[in-house]
Amino acid sequence: MSLFFIVALPFFGALLPGLMNAAGRSATAGITFTVSLAAFIGLLTNLPTVLAGDVVMARVDWMPVLGLNFTLMLDGLGFFFALLILGIGLLIIAYGRHYLSREDNMGQFFTYLLLFQGAMVGIVLSDNILLLLIFWELTSLSSFLLIGYWKHLPEGRQGARMALTVTGMGGLAMIGGMLILGQIVGSYDLSVILQNRDLIQADPLYVPALILILLGCFTKSAQFPFHFWLPHAMAAPTPVSAYLHSATMVKAGIFLMARMWPVLSGTTEWVVIVTTAGLITMVIGAVIALYKHDLKALLAFSTVSHLGLITMLLGTGTAFGAMAAMFHILNHATFKAALFMSAGIIDHEAHTRDIRRLGGLRKLMPITFVIATIAALSMAGIPFLNGFLSKEMMLEEATHTTLFGIPWLVPALATFGSLFSAAYCFRLIGHVFFGPVRGDYPAKPHDPPAGLWLPPSILVVLVVVIGVAPFLAEPFVKLVTASVLGDVADVPKAYFKIWHGLVPALFMSVAAVIGGLVLLAVFNPALRLWDAAPRPDAKVIFEAIVESVAKAAQAVILPLHNGAFSRYAAIGAVAIIAAGYHAWSTGTVGPATREMQAAGPVAIAGWAMLAAATVGLVFMHRNRLLSLILIGIVGLMVSIGFVFFSAPDLAMTQFTVEVVTIILLLLALNFLPKTTPVESTVLRRVRDTAVAIAGGLATFGLAYHYLLRDAVTTPISEFHLANSYKGGGGTNVVNVILVDFRGFDTYGEIIVLGIAALLIYALTETLLSGPVRARLLNRLPDQPRAGDMHPMMMVVLTRVIMPVVLMVGFYIFLRGHNEPGGGFIAGLIVSIGVVMQYMASGFSWASARLKYPYHGVIGAGVLVAGLTGIGSWFVGKPFLTSDFTYVRIPPFEKFELATAALFDVGVFLAVVGAVMLSLESFSRLARRAHTPDTDHPMDIDPSRDLAPEGAGSAKEGV
Template sequence: MTGDGVALTFLAMALPFAAALLAPVAVRRLGANAAWFIALVPLAIFIHLLRFVPEIAGGEVVTGGYAWVPSLNLSFSWFLDGLSLTFALLITGIGALIVLYSGGYLKGHPQQGRFLSFILMFMGSMLGVVMSDSFLMLFVFWELTSITSFLLIGFDHEREASRRAALQALVVTGGGGLALLAGLIFIWNITGTTQLSLLVHADDILRQSPFYMAALFLVLGGAFTKSAQFPFHFWLPNAMEAPTPVSAYLHSATMVKAGVYLLMRLNPVMGATPAWEILLPFFGGITLLVGALLAIRQTDLKLMLAYTTVASLGLLVLLTGFGSAYAVEAAVLYLVAHSLFKGALFMVAGLIDHEAGTRDVTKLGGLRAAMPVTFAAALLAAISMAGLPPFFGFLAKEEIYAALAGSGPRSVVFTLAAIIGNALMFAIAFAVALKPFLGRKVETPKHAHEGPALLWLGPLALALGGLAAAVFSGAWHWAVSSPMASAVSGVTKNVTISLEPHIGLPLALSGITVILGVLVYLGLSRARQAMERLLDILGPGPDRGFDVFIRGLVRFAFGVTRIIQNGRLDVYVTFTFALLALVLLIPLFAFDELPKMPAWPDDVHFHELALFAIAVIGLAAVLRSKDRLTAIVSLGIQGFAVAVIYLLFGAPDLSFTQFMVETLSVVILALVMTRLRLSPADHRTLIERVVDGGIAIACGLGFSLLLLKASQVPFDTALTDFFNTYSKVIAHGANVVNVIIVDFRGTDTLGEISVVMITGLAILALIRIRVTPVAAGQKSVAAIEAENAGREKTP
């Protein structure tokens, strides 16, 4: 990529975040017209990305970026091939329509600017996920999608249901993100690469590694949570508490497909193994059936579509891992078709709610005359979702059956799962598209009428997009389907399916699906009642289990906190030093690292022994002191004795530091203690003295043994040589110690100075505290505490 191309692509990735900062200002200044202006941002990115279509369709890839930490092989880099480019076009193209839709849906809302800002931040995060080349970038943007979706799902934060749904989505997808991070670290260590563009050429290194299964399970944890695979499927329908533009964008066309994107991206290096071809179809098949069956139970239009989204994600995961000749092509076609028709249907559901005042399908009917454009968009999108010609959904369904159908037991089982799932989704598609519009007119909470252009432009454009992609399938496959399938499979693929008649088993299976779908649609009320009875028998599902898990986690955290954070400083200090003693002593004894005891030197002078004796006398004075002030002053005797010892052994700078620290310590302690009574000593039981004394001796012994051991190790002069060599050259200082503190450890020294300053301010605040006189007839705090203590002692 040329320098201009690199700069423009970097700008395209950063532009949504910049626009997010300006969105609230644009809404305040432009009002209802702000959406048209803000939509230019994703539209501009979409147009920029379209420039890469001919190059990538020709079999090339586009890479670029900047080296960040070259020594660790970390970079801010991007990677565009058929897979990432298709996702990026969907994110920006649908994103532009969602921004327009949001402008009409939230018209007049006081927080419309904040909402559009969140949408743009999510758009930038999702764009980063699919364009990232480095593992670090992928993980950062992956977690940003979780954070921004949390903000969007909980947009209506005054409602408890919205807050719960947002927290649930964040916990599930954020936890999966941590699993993904661990999986990426495994892959990094196995292959030695941190870039996806290099990883796809890593041959069988990953598959043949003994750590392949560990990496696979961790990656699947991240992908399954993000793409709502069973048993993590429950968060997606609950996320429908978000405003409808969020549902149409995040939870049908973009975020929930991030997990599918990850699996497709890693298919060339982690696929084609027994574990991959067992786990993905198994969990994908279960998710397909669970989502489709639960959709039948719903009466809320958004929930009906949400559960079919779960089913569709399961179908995509099933196809990604199935491993047959046409499975990848089927997954590619269905992913694009699903983004188009499901985004349109979600916007239709929101439009109905906006104009009629309800989303309950049992309370809707006869809206066709009042909302003709909405009805047309809903019908066109439903035909594609049902897999009927001449829409792109038909091509995807035919390819699905061509990929799954076979004579083996495995093929039969997953083909049956696909037929049942597709038939149920067929019924839901037409339940959403027909029942609110046909039949007798039903009185709705609001007088229904056609919405403004901002609301119906998006669904109509996406529905017609599904028609155009099928009619012009040759050009579409050249630009989108074939490059994407080639990237997912790792070898060149040429997708050729079209609307031309193709008699065979896939068409027959499509016919069976349509018949079953019509039957379910006609008996939808009975099917809904049957699912209600079945769910009553099965009892609470994973959604209730999540609540139980969170309550248990909170109780556990509360119990642990009560033990380790009981509010008593003496307990904290005791445990801290006890743990310190264990850390010092256990390795020395467990690994036989005890030092050799030094021999008594022959040239010990009297004044040196006297200084050690003074330190010991100071220690005895501390232990035997009758009041706190004496203990504080006696503590300073030890410090001054140690400072003189440093001076005698040739460390004047260290001695000076010790003198200063000891003086300040005594003064600070004395100032703090002025707020207390200094005359009495603390009453301590014999057990307390033994325990505290034992811990103190253990800590002292541990430090002594460790220092002795360290002094007996051969001295490594590497750091000494480095500082002696570069202190004058780089820092222009002759005093090596000063250079280390000020230059090489400048940030650390600044931190130490800040700590001292904060401590000084705290001491100053304590000194300036004035005790408020107790008014007549009122009791002081001390008097109340004394009374309470007396009551506790009373039998």
């Protein structure tokens, strides 16, 4: 299967669990399992190629200019991790089906899980480091969702936030490191970067890049001092902990260190930083784990410790260390996932994870006991289990590692860590399963159904098989190691076997196990000592830092952002004017190239009316109805100006829009106060006047200079004029631009218009379902109502006019391609025609006769326009390519048929729908507020009033 499918399957599959949610829990889990299984099988189909030592590549250029390409690569290392992610993922899905309760939203859970799975697979298969970074961030985000899955638990939310903060910041650092790396090499492809070890290590920016990348790896893999987030992430449901925090996500940092091993390792900086961090993490994690009473916390710190171990092995920079690391990743994934699942089973059945409240489960939960014990013994490093083998290799490597010039430091600390590691494993077995059966468990523990214990037992079988017959795993681990090492070193010859002879590692191992047993024997005094010792609590420190950062941000933002819109507007206006002034005073103005045209008396009269109306509006704006009239005059003058300056289409649009805007504002003024009180101080008005005059002068200067000069480069308008008829089949160039040349823009604009109308509708719905509804019902009109709200004259007139208006709209629409007109204007005209019916006979009368809801009209318009555009795909042309032809049907004259006209139908419908939906929403508010509307077209109807009682309604709707 192509690598693209393997990565894409979980992402696309993530849509399915949500859809299947209604079909039941088994169906949801089943579909998730199927998706994962398909990806898993797809991965396995590539096994022969990988086993042959080849690298599978898949490449699509995405943004070649930025060096960001969708390049995937599958080699031994990638295959190993992908196998872990998908394989353990399958077990986790099966386990999760039985773990989650009925109250949990399973579709949501599996959607998150598949998103995470896809992101993880993406990381390990990426060949491009920028692509890798994208997947890296995706794992942080999806793990945030998974950790916080139980939204009702504050621990879950806090843990999720902490994990996201820490790994997110690490991710930011890593972006910096990766960009530096890409700059050094000149390519963002991993396969190229991995070839340039000498170039990278010689570069002065090597150390910053190394530190930044390691920051990303350490935060993700919970290395000291960033280890604190992992235990808090344990608030997640156990399947998540088992999957993310033992087998996969925390290994992402380790994966990246392994991936970058050929180019980054081997230098002193690498050895010192990585080995030290790993060693400290290993020891601290193991020590803390021993004293944790929560089973999952114990396992979490043990995971931290083991991740430290693997990091340390990678840090030594030797081929043997890398091999041991790879082997331990495999072993850790098997026994730790099994342990997490066992902890989940205990939690699920006994309703507690507190070790102090458990004990004696050996007799009550025999199956769980066997699974958990084998896995824990493997973790402790007992022979014939896989943990023993890799731990031996680790100790062997430790004896050869010197840090800070002290030869005994690393072996001693490694033994110390192993000792504690053995101790907490023994504690887990001893304190949970052995001891007397108690009578005070929160719930009666018993073994779970097979769905819960089968997945971990499969892993435990692996633990034993690898432990007894390590030669089975050897070729695979060596294959993976080979791809980690690249060309830098050869795969070590050492064989995987249980008995190496009396080597130092064996003595260290024996010392650790015996020491672990001794420590468990003196556990209670040790615990008292530990509890008495002061320790920093990472969560408190973290919360304090977050709190102080939030406080600092508030201290900056709140004074600036004080909710005073008029202040923002003033600052914005002044800033823009200042920027313009700066440009004006530093730039140069070219000489005027155009003659000023003479202005006739008509133009001057129009100008004077516009100026007078604007000035009047400013001075009389407190009388709101008057200001509406004045702004109508302004709009009218602007429309006439458009006619005067050769823009008939614009004039028609402006004029019709003016009508609907005024109706809209009148509807709003029905509720708003009719006057504006005097509130601002004189000083403030002077200030605002100054800002306004400055702004006005600025735009005047700009427009004036602009109008007297020609464009610096030739405008593209000539092209439109020349091709309008030839290419678009229409002589009205403006309309051809709208529906043809720039049809895609228009398409976007009708969608925006539709969204605006839907927004208004949604706001109305919200208002009418909230407290405003009651307020509207109780509202008394603040002005006297007309006695005859639906006067007969108006009803009759609008009915008579309606067909005429529709005809005019139709005519305007049809002629639009060749004469001024078109979909926009026709839509507005028809809307006005319909609005008149509302005005004459009232909302309920009109809406009772409404056949098509306006949402549908908007949708139909967008759909018609979109389908017209798609139609051109069928003839192999790009979206919205238009075509036209001339036909002649006797007895008519020859006329034109253009696909652009179909597109214009879409525009027309969208405009009608949007305008009507907005106005209708406003009147719905009014409908709530007043006395019930009648169902009759007019209030006083002589024919109805003369008719006998009860027969009047028969006339309704005539």
